[in-house]
Amino acid sequence: MEEIEEKIKDTVKKLFKENKIDIFIGYSEGTLPLRATPCFITKPDNIEKLVWNSYCFNNLAVYLPRFFLTQHQKKDARLPKIGILAKGCDGRSIVGLIKEHQIPRENLYIMGIPCEGMIDIKKIQDAGCKMQEVEIVGAKEKDNKIVIIDEDKKEIELKKEELLADVCMRCQYTAPVIYDVLIGEEKRKTKEEERAAIIEEFEKKPLEERWKYFQEQVSKCIRCYACRQACPNCYCKECFAEQTKPRWIGATNDISDVMFYQIGRIFHQAGRCVDCGACVRACPMGVDLRVFTYKLVKDVKEFFEYEAGVSLKEDPPLATFKSDDQQEFITEP
Amino acid sequence: MKNVHNWEPKIVAFLCNWCSYAGADLAGVSRTQYPTNIRVIRVPCSGRVSPFYIIKTLQNGIDGVLVSGCHPGDCHYISGNLIARRKFALLKSFLEYIGIEPGRVHFSWVSAAEGARFAQIIEKVTREVKKLGPIRKIVKKI
């Protein structure tokens, strides 16, 4: 990890020296244990702040569209050149954003980094450190272990691979598919069947049970919109949830409105969701979104043989068609 | 409280102007008898129908939704119904996955000459929705 951290810093130093970028987006140390925080470097003096560890889970691609908003550009203004540290998931999001013309490829310098997975703090709680009981005051990463220090200075050793987020354990593209430089070596995993497993298990349940689970999960929602704001694909200037002409839904946590919001937002990601897990991580109430978001990703793969974020050249699935698209769902008399 | 024995489902049908609406018109002109549960909303093309219309309709308490367009290849706007076909395939699969009864949301292709077929489709849709009873899930109550 330290080696890679040094390589990242050296490469960023070089980029600033050669004037290739105006700003670099990476991670720096968080103020809480087990956290890293997004970091925006504009001066070479600040490069030392950059870190690389198993807490760097934020999807940094979400910050890219803001640099290229047309309303903030003066005419003939030069668009900034942005360097970004991209894991596999960030890279897939970047591909999606380029395809949808939200960011220009020429203004990006993508520093690809093969990711071995990020830990999920909720899993640490499941491993015996319930948040209400154990207060984590510090954490260290040692080889493949995470050592947690509690308020009584007791050290608890946990295996890193047991703490990896679900989305990371089943990740198929651990390095971005497009990059300008790759730090380290790519180690691809192929576990496609496992990803679909949660969906297939859920599909086996009877209809009413599925509805009950959906209702339970969705009733936790407080409409904070963290899922939408954390998602790089949600860049609409006005979200349907806040539209008043027409008003689709109210702003309260009425269960019917919350269901519409969740279905609507997830369905807006049809053919675009890259399964980065940013929405699940951002949600403060622990709504189980992946069971629903990944269903669409799986359907798009099955019906249209398309996977978002993997190729810049493929047409988005809902902007094109094939003459033999499946139509078993059509009602015949 | 709706009387269960006399209850008739309310069904909203989004019909594309060029084919399905004309087909429904033909059924009417031919004095074909078919269930009167549907309320028609004419749209220029089935591709115009956003998934949100369907979900909003259910949220408003309507028991069933039908979206009907031209046969693939016959769209007045060339490819509107072909894009819609992909959208609806995903929507139908997703709505069933989260637990909304699949018999409530239907998609069909009806051409302008198919008056009798339109009536048959309405009969089938009404039958299926009636079997499911009044909608309770996702309905918004003030």
Add this chain to the structure above:
Amino acid sequence: MENVKLKIIKKKDVLNFLDSLKKEYNILVPMEKNGDIRFSKFNSGQDIPWDYRNTKISPKEIFFPQAETLFYFEAGASAPSNRSRVSIPINESKDSTSETNNEQRTTNYLIFGIRPCDAQAFSLLDKLFGGDDFQEPYYLKKRKQATIVSLACNKPQITCFCTSLKGKPDNEEGSDVILFDLEENILVKPITKRGEEFIENLNIWFKEAKKSDVEKKNKLMDLSLKKIRSGVNLKNIKEKLDEAFDISFWNEIHQKCLGCGICTYLCPTCHCFDITDEIDSGAGASPTPEGKRVRCWDSCMFPLFTLHASGHNPRPTYKERMRQRIMHKFNYCPENFKEIFCVGCGRCIRNCPVNIDLREMLISIDLS
């Protein structure tokens, strides 16, 4: 401090104590829900999580819920005498903390086991919602009839910094009674007149506290206070911010912010809201057109918060919104209410998806 007022109740008797009050009070206690703790209606079966740190959502949701119906109305040509009929549900509280809609709703709340920082937040919200200029009836109706029994903190978290904001593990501001967890026993100290009356009326449940109990309590509070190591110098923060509108600090601090509403929604003192009408046109679920006016939480961090009908937005980027949040809590509210609207509970720090730390920000402002 007079020992005469202090009482003791055995921890295992508390559940029976609360049971006996079920008919008279709408009792809300911290309860395990969906893997986290949230204030919910007291259930005889479930134990109080005495060791809990704090709830995820602050208990402001009891008096100021995420969604509150202000009034119902019938409308349209079918409404009687062609005028809208309005019914105001102030006397029925359809709040998120009651589980059944049909039960006899008492507005006598007993909030049991709240943390002192959250109780202090209530006293801040009281200044806002119950100030001289305007009395907010929906909040006040519930608040005025509520008895707040808080639970002093034995184990603060690393994100707690209440001591920087006139707070401490056994702070009394905003509470009617405060409890101290002495392992087997609970030490009870009434604070306000309402608190004294509450304990007096229920005297049979309590015994007089012994000197040893008080000593144990003092020891625990000393230890607890020492554990709060996180602090921010907030002396003269208002004056500092008066001069700080244009400092360069704001240009960097906003960059990470996603613009979600987590910090404001979970905060015990944030209070911004939106009012909208929701109308059922009569085509669907209801037979006649009817509607309701609702108040729901809003957040200054949302991009649309200050969007004008003309399309102009005076806070167009994350920079203005982040600055506004800090200014509102640490400058404008001290100006309007003579109080900083923060109690140091740490929820915003713990739950921010990108680890924006309020303490870090305040320290930077202090330094610049």
